Amino acid sequence: MGALASTYREQGRWKEAEKLEVDVMESRKIELGPDHLDTLTSMANLATTYSGQGRLEEAEMIQVQVMETFRTDRRRQRKLEVQVMETRKTKLGPDHPATLTSMASLASTLWNQNRWEEAEKLDAEVMEMRKTKLGPDHPDTLTSMADLACTWKCQGRHDAALALMETCAEAQRRILGPEHPSTLSSASSVEDWRN
Structure with missing residues (x-):
């Protein structure tokens, strides 16, 4: 699902990418935990999609969360x-x-x-x-x-x-x-x- 979301993102198909990225992120949070590298990667991908949609405040919120998590360790x-x-x-x-x-x-x-x-x-x-x-x-x-x-x-x-x-x-x-x-x-x- 993540690879397909990436393809959609590269094609500028933001809504389709967003739906898949939210699904991937939520699944990874449940399966791997909120601080797992793959979960954080999913969050960063979603932030990129939000940014591409012009949803800069939402993108920034996610990016700050990811960055703070990365900074902690x-x-x-x-x-x-x-x-x-x-x-x-x-x-x-x-x-x-x-x-x-x-x-x-x-x-x-x-x-x-x-x-x-x-x-x-x-x-x-x-x-x-x-x-x-x-x-x-x-x-x-x-x-x-x-x-x-x-x-x-x-x-x-x-x-x-x-x-x-x-x-x-x-x-x-x-x-x-x-x-x-x-x-x-x-x-x-x-x-x-x-x-």
């Missing part, structure tokens, strides 16, 4: 993410989409902790593996590209970051359309970074 989160990533590598393979998603999640956590060199290594690895496995124009590949560009920007690698984000924004415009939230976000970054 980042070490536990990172350990869980590493454990999930390693298990997925062993069981599914290093280039399986679920493994790559785990790697991207861990990179995001490292990024949020200002551990940009570690985040960069994972971001680059995920992007290259997604290019190979899914193709250079797949939405997940483009997300990885944007993530790596943001990491480079935080490292002060302005020119490289801008060039990669421009490439990403152009591909998103072509693949997802000019009004897709990911396209708009990348285009906004390009504009901000040029100034």
